[in-house]
Amino acid sequence: MSGLYTQAKKEGVVYWSAPKPQAQMQSAIDLFTKKYPGVQVKYTNTKAPDQVSQIKLEQAAKKVTVDVGNAGGLTVVPSMKLADNVDWAKYGIASDNIFEKNMVYIWAVPKVWAYNTTKVKASEVPKTWNDLLNSRWSGGKVSIESRASFMTVWDLDSGMGGEGKALPWAKKLNALKPHYTDNTTQSEAPIESGQVDMGTSLINLVLSAQKKGAPVAVAPLSPTNANEAYLYVPKYAPHPAAAVLLTSFLSSAAAQAALSKSYNSRIPVSTDCSNAGQTPVLKAICAAGLKWYPTKSLAQYQSLSAFFPKAEKALGTSVG
Known part of the structure; x- marks a missing residue:
């Protein structure tokens, strides 16, 4: 490491490029620059699909401007082709946190359902996916991200019934005429304002809203997925040593503790509430009684790439 x-x-x-506001990463960046003076971190908040397109074009021209990239969800498969080979174990990364050799698991933001506590009683909140099909939630009372990524667990958990049950469920949900949004962040906003009663969200959005005093809570609607995010060093990265140093540091206990304050640290990828007080995210999902599943392999991410367009079509969105 000294070398x-x-x-x-x-x-x-x-x-470093990732789809997060810099404010959420700043505490970890500050720790890194304090520990490793002389190595400056230049951070850019870039949407995940845009990052893939950018790095792909830059690699073709052999003029890459990104040292540390971020991959999650549907960007994992294309990002694997962009990632350089790094022996992460050599730099102290635990094997459990190395994904498909080239990527390092750094944080998770579980997908959740959230509800407005002033509009919905705790006793009324759906506890299962089928509970959402009740007419109580019809007529725009639910906000849903149209990309269907909130349905990830249907493809991961064999107990959900896979495509055969997921697509009919999505068609029934569409018949209730939910309020569709372009992405999950936009789906969270109507819940906070009371425009809708409940909707799809991410745990960090709900916890951030609660911290600001918004009347929102995590619905005990289960199961869901861990929604892992990985960092990697792109081929032809201009500063490869600094890239490996930063990625290794972000996997450390000190960096994870800093990231947990903005709800962006690792959690066990499969349901494990034996030490629920470790991070605010783990504490919140365990308190809600949620069960969650990991995306264990590249094959599962490839399966999701085929699943989402079908789910979108069933939802009537087909955003591709």
Whole structure:
């Protein structure tokens, strides 16, 4: 690691791109620059699909500007082709946190259902996916992200019945005329304002809203998925030593503790509430009684790539 730091100091800078506001990453960045003076972090908030397109074009021209990339959900499969080969175990990364050799598991933001506590009594909140098909939730009372990624668990958990049950369920949900949004962030906003009673969200959005005093809570609607995010070093990265140094640091206990304060640290990828007080995210999903599943392999991500367009079609959105 000392040799890596020496090389990283010669490079002097590391360019990190991820689909998160810099404020959520800043505490970890500050810790890194304090521990490794002489290596500056340049952070860019980039939408995941845009990052894939950017790096793909830059690699074709061999003029890459990103040192540390981010992959999650449907960007995992294309990002695997962009990632350089790094022996992460050599830099102290635990095997459980190495995905398909080239990626490092850094944080998880479980997909959840949330509800407005001023509009819905706790006793009324759906506890199963089929409970959502009750007419109580018809006529725009539910906000849903049209990309269907909230249905990920249907493809991961064999107990859900797979495509055979997921698509009919989606058609029934569409018949209730929910309020569709382009993405999950936009789906969370109407819940907070009371425009809708409940909807799809991400645990970090709900916890951030609660911290600001918004009347929202996590619905005990289960199961869901861990929604893992990974970091990787793209081929032809201009500052490869600094990239490996930053990624290794972000996997450390100190960085994870800092990231947990903005609800962006790792959690066990499968349901495990034996130590629920570890992070605010784990504490919240365990308190809601949620069961969650991991995306264990590249094959599962490839399966999701085929599943989502069919789910979108069943929802009547077909955003591709």
